[in-house]
Amino acid sequence: MAPDGEVTLSKDFIKGLWKENPVIRQILGMCPTLAVTNSATNGLAMGLATTFVVISASTIVSIIKSLVPRQVRIATYVIIIASFVTIADLFLAAKFPSISKALGPYVPLIVVNCIILGRAEAFASKHPVHRAFIDALGMGVGFSWALILLGSIRELLGFGSIFGFKIMGAWFTPWIIMILPGGAFITLGIIIGLINQFTGSRTVDTSCH
Amino acid sequence: MDKRIIKMIVVLTATAVLSGGILALVYKKAEPLIEANRLRELKKAIFLVLPEAKDYKTVEKKGFNIYIGIDENGSQVGYAFVATGPGFQGKIKMMVGLANDMKTLTGMKVLEQVETPGLGNRISEDTFQGQFKGLSTEPEITYVKNKKPEKPNEIQAITGATISSKSVVAIVNKELKKVVKALKEEEVEKTYGP
Numbered sequence: 001m002a003p004d005g006e007v008t009l010s011k012d013f014i015k016g017l018w019k020e021n022p023v024i025r026q027i028l029g030m031c032p033t034l035a036v037t038n039s040a041t042n043g044l045a046m047g048l049a050t051t052f053v054v055i056s057a058s059t060i061v062s063i064i065k066s067l068v069p070r071q072v073r074i075a076t077y078v079i080i081i082a083s084f085v086t087i088a089d090l091f092l093a094a095k096f097p098s099i100s101k102a103l104g105p106y107v108p109l110i111v112v113n114c115i116i117l118g119r120a121e122a123f124a125s126k127h128p129v130h131r132a133f134i135d136a137l138g139m140g141v142g143f144s145w146a147l148i149l150l151g152s153i154r155e156l157l158g159f160g161s162i163f164g165f166k167i168m169g170a171w172f173t174p175w176i177i178m179i180l181p182g183g184a185f186i187t188l189g190i191i192i193g194l195i196n197q198f199t200g201s202r203t204v205d206t207s208c209h
Numbered sequence: 210m211d212k213r214i215i216k217m218i219v220v221l222t223a224t225a226v227l228s229g230g231i232l233a234l235v236y237k238k239a240e241p242l243i244e245a246n247r248l249r250e251l252k253k254a255i256f257l258v259l260p261e262a263k264d265y266k267t268v269e270k271k272g273f274n275i276y277i278g279i280d281e282n283g284s285q286v287g288y289a290f291v292a293t294g295p296g297f298q299g300k301i302k303m304m305v306g307l308a309n310d311m312k313t314l315t316g317m318k319v320l321e322q323v324e325t326p327g328l329g330n331r332i333s334e335d336t337f338q339g340q341f342k343g344l345s346t347e348p349e350i351t352y353v354k355n356k357k358p359e360k361p362n363e364i365q366a367i368t369g370a371t372i373s374s375k376s377v378v379a380i381v382n383k384e385l386k387k388v389v390k391a392l393k394e395e396e397v398e399k400t401y402g403p
Contacts, residue, residue: 083228094242176327
């Protein structure tokens with residue numbers, strides 16, 4: 001661990017954005033990533049809801065980490081995560097009914113998003129509260145931008161708009177495949193492929209050593 | 210050994226009880242707002258399918274909720290009801306408006322659907338929904354493909370989404386029959402007594 005606390009904190013934050021980005025690096029949380037990114041708005045809403053849950057859950061897990069016996073830690077984490085997901089779900093239904101409708105069952109499904117349990121188990125349960133908070137924030141922001149990027153590309157090609165604003169003119173024929181499930185796989189695959197190509201990092205390299 | 214088990218039970222129970230308590234509080238705050246949203250949506254949909262209505266009252270007939278539209282003078286302008294049935298990929302839920310004569314539709318609005326984006330989900334576009342306005346329901350509503358409808362009981366199916374269009378027609382027909390039957394029975398009761 002670096003002696004300088006500042007450096008560690010910023011590292012904890014930055015790694016979620018890029019080096020350990022949950023979507024494009026860890027390939028975690030694929031269910032919401034593929035399912036709700038047919039528009040930029042949906043991607044943003046899912047990103048924010050997940051960020052809220054991962055921050056809250058990681059913080060609480062970090063606070064109570066010394067109280068929870070090892071054998072029941074996962075069960076405890078799941079109860080905590082499920083509670084925050086339910087809060088997020090109720091909040092969306094009460095304040096943003098149209099977004100809640102668009103995301104449908106994918107809000108309750110945040111419970112089983114492995115990013116959240118992953119951060120609780122791998123980071124928050126082993127680190128002090130402030131680092132757990134920053135780590136979760138980084139992961140949440142990293143997840144959000146990946147979903148917004150994916151949603152924007154799919155919405156642009158599938159509807160000709162981004163965040164509901166028309167970008168393409170009348171000449172543009174929407175590629176319907178892009179807003180269907182297939183478009184999610186194609187877009188995500190190309191994004192990850194391009195990023196691996198340009199950063200030159202392939203998991204194969206490390207496993208060969 | 211025993212102490213560890215007790216600790217496990219205490220921690221899990223405490224977590225569950227706390228979570229439950231907090232959720233109950235949040236739910237109590239959120240529930241009226243969610244209910245208000247639902248009512249607002251319902252009201253909007255009713256006024257959309259019964260354009261002349263300024264107010265509505267709910268009557269329950271044989272398990273249906275039928276909304277009776279009332280204009281500013283207090284006279285009845287028609288009936289509205291929710292029709293639900295299977296679509297191409299999942300449930301389609303619609304609000305249907307029926308004129309006082311029970312033979313003409315005054316409008317249709319899709320409330321919920323999970324049809325294919327870009328194809329089937331065009332059932333919620335105004336060009337499709339609008340066709341139901343003024344549609345005659347006797348004989349049964351039917352659909353035509355790739356040409357303009359000619360008869361007063363016909364609508365034009367969406368190109369590439371025949372199944373979704375067909376489902377909408379089928380659901381409207383089926384639910385309409387039930388609602389009209391329920392409404393007519395009520396009239397008989399009115400005339401001849403129960």
